[in-house]
Amino acid sequence: MKKLTRSTEFYIFLVFIALTIFIEIQSGQFFTSNNIVDMLRAMIVPGIFSIGVLMVLVSGGIDISFTAIALLSMYSATKILMIWNYEGNVIMAFIISGAIGLLLGLINASLIAFYNLPTIIVTLGTSSMFIGFMQGILHSRVISDIPKPMLEFSRAELFRVYNKELGVSSGLPVVFLILVALIIIAWFILRYTMLGRGIYALGGDRTAAERAGFNIIAIQFFIYSFVGLISGIAGMTRAIMMANVHPTNLMGMELTVIAAVVLGGTSITGGRGTITGTLLGVALITVLSNSLILMGIPTTWQKVFTGALIIIGTGLSAYQTMKEKNKVHGGMKLGKKGSKETQKNTTGSSAI
Template sequence: MSDTTTAANQARAGIKSADFDIVKLLLEGRAFFALIAIIITFSMLSPVYFSVNNFLIMSSHVAIFGLLALGMLLVILTGGIDLSVGSTLALAGVVAGFLMQGVSLEMFGVILYPPVWVVVILTCAVGAFVGLINGVLVAFFKVPAFVATLGLLYVARGVALLMTNGLTYNNLGGRPELGNTGFEWLGFNRLLGVPIGVVVLVAVAVLCSLLLNRSALGRWIYSTGGNERAAELSGVPVKRVKVTVYVLSGICSAIAGLVLSSQLTSAGPTAGTTYELTAIAAVVIGGAALTGGRGTVRGTLLGAFVIGFLSDGLVIIGVSSYWQTVFTGAVIVLAVLLNSIQYRGRRRAAAATSSPQTGKASE
């Protein structure tokens, strides 16, 4: 009789374990499954959606959000937030456009047209500088990340407006006869059939993955977000880590600004408005915890593709832009809800593991 009871208990435990594994699989792979569901749904609704060329075009759009999201991931892993990425993108694009127009030196009566690689370096330096200010305010002056980056959001956008007087740089072709070919190639050229913007996204994603998984800085980032006080007591240079992630976020935003300007063949001070919210959404949909310490590059990229493919799919089938906003918001809320369920389950499991005596007593 006891053997039968034991067998029945084991069977029930196996069923519960299988159910738990399925639920765990669905929760952890929700971004991937959501992306597959989006592709299948829009492929049935539109005959032009499921094609290699359309996927490549949509991927080039996703590259902008993906680059911003990767920088945002590094910040969120430390328990911070960066609301200035959209404005930094606009400022970087304006700086690149300004340089492409030629720098006039009236004193010498000449106009300098810097080569593309100089424009790229200077633009990334601008993004790094904005990130540096954010990092110093958060790490050394203890300004809440939300407030510090919100302030830089307005400052960067204001500087971009001042530089252009509210106008847009439209001619970004450079001067080929002077060695400046412009950076339209970044938005329109392809490498082995893949848009250059997507290649740039993949390269940055690989670098971020190596940083997080194969370096001491990556371990410091995760430990800072997991428990900042414990990390500091363990010898982690928490302040330096925070400054570094904000600088890297600024550089990612600058690269996104270059890609976007090249795709539009113009640079305006209003570019990237609300993009910071899209970047945060991509990170959350990818399974990262806003409290820090949890998140992956793979998940963030999937989150960016979910948002990008959903938005473009709604455009292709002719859905109103107002409804697009509603659907995107609903996806974000659902992602946050699933995050809460996933990590609450992990906390309960950790609590049960840390108190084995209680578990034995309950048995």
């Protein structure tokens, strides 16, 4: 119990519950089946992105090119399917988009791993390159006549709930399963593999990780190409959910996703972060941005409200970290017990 109340996730969870109760009181509309399905649906794309962002942040880097990768992969993959007149299984759309994303991720990975360049500079540069390539060379424009397999899959739902009172219904798209699958994969990597340990170690202290025998280049290569891959998949997911390809659709989303991941207790300087926290952060941001009207906050005040909640949320988790650090520091003087804590901190927190 003590461990639970000390974790950042616990406090984010409390904020999240408080927010949902507040929305319910204000509107009486939060805990309806259709609203909950709407929230889950809205979480799909930011959720997929957040997994990649979590890995990057934990490793001590920052990637702001993932939306650009998603856009370029979804656009070119759709174009390829159109030229090919593809009519087969929709899985091919995800494979192509994911492969293009992986390739673009490899560009980031090579620049970062081999030349040891600052990740923010590299991804800022590649991000505008990818967008420029899409607009200038591919002459991107809205595609609303998407290939048949994509269009059909966009109508596929896991289930649909009805709200008789309002006379509305909401369906959860099948692509929700992609999010679930990616969460399990990422959780497994971070929790049970040497690679996952390496990611935490790299973010905690690069030199120490190197001395401990981790192959830094390989780890960074994995991280940035994995982000590329899942961004490609996220792009295709968005295209299918919207049933069109809109080349500017995801721009600007990167900062929201990074904010959500940090809100979930991931350290922006690396070494700390969990899947649970990340998902809570995404849930919090998604619910918040989709309930401002329900809460009756005037349009002019919505940004102020969102900003304030992000500051409160990140402030809480930062405060938790600070408290823990102080404890570790104080503990060191006392000897044994403290050193145990320190050790725990440098190896990083567990993935869940």
